[in-house]
Amino acid sequence: MKRRISVAGATSATYASNPAYIDPTFSAAVIEWQQQHGRHALPWQLSRAAYRVWLSEIMLQQTQVAAVIPYYQRFLERFPTVHDLAAAPSEDVMAHWAGLGYYTRARNLHQCAKQVVELYQGEFPSDPRLLQELPGIGRSTAAAIAAFSYGTVAAILDGNVKRVFTRVFGIAGYPGIKTIEDDLWLRAQALLPASGIESYTQGLMDLGATLCTRSSPSCPRCPLQERCVAYKEARTAELPTRKPKKEQKEKSAIMLVLRHEQQILLERRPETGIWGGLLSLPELDGMQVGVHAADVWDARQDAILSQASTFGDVAECTALPAFEHVFTHFRLHVQPVQVRLSCVYPLVAEQRYVWSSPAQMKQAGLPAPVKNLLLALDSEAAQQELTFGSA
Structure with missing residues (x-):
């Protein structure tokens, strides 16, 4: 009772x-x-x-x-x-x-x-x-x-x-x-x-x-x-009084989609901050909001290659379509860059990094926009293999 x-x-x-x-x-x-x-x-x-x-x-x-x-x-x-x-x-x-x-x-x-x-x-x-x-x-x-x-x-x-x-x-x-x-x-x-x-x-x-x-x-x-x-008093539209609007902040980031064979490198984010504790893609600070993908590559090429090469030998880099994700207090502009590695180096004492297969990513704790990006890339790759095999 x-x-x-x-x-x-x-x-x-x-x-x-x-x-x-x-x-x-x-x-x-x-x-x-x-x-x-x-x-x-x-x-x-x-x-x-x-x-x-x-x-x-x-x-x-x-x-x-x-x-x-x-x-x-x-x-x-x-x-x-x-x-x-x-x-x-x-x-x-x-x-x-x-x-x-x-x-x-x-x-x-x-x-x-x-x-x-x-x-x-x-x-x-x-x-x-x-x-x-x-x-x-x-x-x-x-x-x-x-x-x-x-x-x-x-x-x-x-x-x-x-x-x-x-x-x-x-x-x-x-x-x-x-x-x-x-x-x-x-x-x-x-x-x-x-x-x-x-x-x-x-x-x-x-x-x-x-x-x-x-x-x-x-x-x-x-x-x-x-x-x-x-x-x-016909005031239902004005009550409750709305929160005073603040100018929404905008941030940008470059996300690295590091591929080796059928696996993608994921990084565990810090416990505090956005997506705290989730697996995500390694990031670099982004460019000014609104910069074209090609300009991002031209301006940050050295930094992208430098970070990617810490994980293996870089074979190919491709700027993917940019996307946005809206949080409560700011809008994040993301420029993904896909990097194919011909070989990878051991991740010695780097517990925050993990190589993940497409099947593992479906079950992993990933931010929704990151998971959507990776699943779309996996679906696109599978479709290309299917088209190539039937040609």
Whole structure:
């Protein structure tokens, strides 16, 4: 049987200090709607085990449900318990995360599993404050884990909930600003129900994900329509206030596709930074953004040949079509250069490098754009061999 726990700091005294925010009919409307119309068959809803709830909550950070489901299922097949995840090599964890993005989540996930095993014998704590002390778990995620797994009464405030609150209560200003976020947290705490925390928490998430969406919200079907300030004042398009735009930074890099026979050289990236901990292609600093591939080769030929020759005898170099990859804070322009080596040198004491076959690359933890590039090159090579053989 689940234990129901009220978290210190979220007491009736706290709510009483914000009487304007208290409204029991709000939570009642959310709970009733969720029980009748909310989502009940998502994979992570089939078990209230804290490990599974935690895994889903981390994966769902900044990622859509449809994208998460296959990763969640594959992760559980490989790491069915927190003990399995804690004991796994980091390369294996990163390989199963590759393509889901925001790779700091995967590194924190692995470290968190180790701490849960070491500090709590594999049992996640029910107190959100203790959960927040674990890697990768913030205040809202801690509350969600505790509510869904243990029935702990605690407030969440993820992006979906911020959108619902700013619209329903007509709160202008970017929600990431501390004064506005603090106000939203006060409301989130004051509106907590006395019972039904699981349905209430899921209901807020479901409302934001399915009805109170960023664009084209389904206001006629919303249980909060009658009290919604944004609906009454026709402000759903302007709330929540968007984050002030910053000029997007642009970076460039040259990636070396070093080939020897049927294998390609991969390099393990540092644990910090973009694609941290993943296998990728060796890189050189790029050229000015927008420079033509031929100009990249002319300007960086010596550097490309110098780096490539540390791995073997260079037989041929070819500049491949450039591509872009957009991150949250910058756009990366990549100029791949394919280098064929006639022979290779031993990688003495260079554990970060590995030669990989096409079959191995399909299973390796590679950044999505790098894997797409290599699979396309492999497919093209196979097609050329097929054409040559049938000529």
